[in-house]
Amino acid sequence: xxxxxxxxxxxxxxxxxxxxxxxxxxxxxxRKLFERGGASPRGQTLKKISDxxxxxxxxxxxxxxxxxxxxxxxVPTNDVRTASxxxxxxxxxxxxxxxxxxxxxxHLKGAFQLSTEPVDYVRRPHTLMNARNVYSLYVEGTSxxxxxxxxxxxxxxxxxxxxxxxxxxxxxxxxxHGSMEATIGILSKRAPETVTIRKHNPTAExxxxxxxxxxxxxxLSMNEIYGV
Numbered sequence: 001x002x003x004x005x006x007x008x009x010x011x012x013x014x015x016x017x018x019x020x021x022x023x024x025x026x027x028x029x030x031r032k033l034f035e036r037g038g039a040s041p042r043g044q045t046l047k048k049i050s051d052x053x054x055x056x057x058x059x060x061x062x063x064x065x066x067x068x069x070x071x072x073x074x075v076p077t078n079d080v081r082t083a084s085x086x087x088x089x090x091x092x093x094x095x096x097x098x099x100x101x102x103x104x105x106x107h108l109k110g111a112f113q114l115s116t117e118p119v120d121y122v123r124r125p126h127t128l129m130n131a132r133n134v135y136s137l138y139v140e141g142t143s144x145x146x147x148x149x150x151x152x153x154x155x156x157x158x159x160x161x162x163x164x165x166x167x168x169x170x171x172x173x174x175x176x177h178g179s180m181e182a183t184i185g186i187l188s189k190r191a192p193e194t195v196t197i198r199k200h201n202p203t204a205e206x207x208x209x210x211x212x213x214x215x216x217x218x219x220l221s222m223n224e225i226y227g228v
Contacts, residue, residue: 002034004062008053013095018120021102021138021151023052052151097124097155101182102140114171114180122153127227133158134220137169137182143199144184154184155225158217162187167219170197172212180214187216 009019009030016030023029025048033039041049050057098118128134139152147167148154154169162168168187173180185197185206194207195216 002040004060005030005049006034008055008059012053014120018099018138019053021140022153023049024149024151025049025052094124095121097122097128098135099153100135100137102138114182116180125155125225125227127225128155128157128220131157131159137184139184143201143204145201147200148184155220156217157220157224158215160218160220162216162218164188167221168197169217169219170195170208171214171217172208173214174212183208184219 009016012019014022016034017027020027020029025045033041046057046060050060099120099122101115101119122136124134134155134157136153136155139148139154140150142150144167154167156169164187166187167184169182169184171180171182183197183206185199187195188198188205189196192210194209195213196205196207198205
């Protein structure tokens with residue numbers, strides 16, 4: 001299975017660390033797995049990799065899929081309705097949205113630095129074709145669970161004004177010579193001297209001094225990304 005995983009990660013243009021973060025795993029997971037040789041992921045870990053890399057479990061297990069024998073599950077018509085928008089195939093989306101680093105799950109406790117140059121590029125959804133300044137980040141930390149899981153990819157729109165209740169990325173610089181840091185939260189309050197964001201896990205409100213804030217950018221929801 002390790003050979004299959006290496007091929008899938010390479011085909012998607014990911015590093016082993018990026019693939020681990022996308023799968024909600026520790027960044028060193030694949031490196032340690034491949035170093036061990038014959039070991040293979042199982043159970044929930046295998047499911048996370050399947051979801052994170054967007055491939056069926058059967059593919060990871062090296063099995064062929066017989067589409068002729070597959071059946072569609074019965075969906076109660078009173079529970080859901082068919083979405084009015086269809087999602088584009090990955091190969092239909094241009095891979096030009098820059099990944100500018102990781103956003104911290106916990107502000108001031110291991111807050112993550114933004115990169116001055118892209119560390120990777122990801123697919124651009126059709127609804128963002130004209131959004132020239134959109135960028136993306138990988139979430140690290142657990143303080144925004146369950147809304148954002150570690151390794152989740154988020155799209156950030158610096159030109160779309162955030163409203164109270166929106167998820168936002170706040171870019172901070174604490175001294176003139178320091179590097180840029182980013183943290184994610186729910187925009188809660190604006191005061192003359194501070195901006196307050198809310199965390200989910202555990203529930204907490206974080207006040208950030210305006211004097212340290214460089215920018216406040218809106219995180220796009222799935223509905224906004226795909227125009228649903």
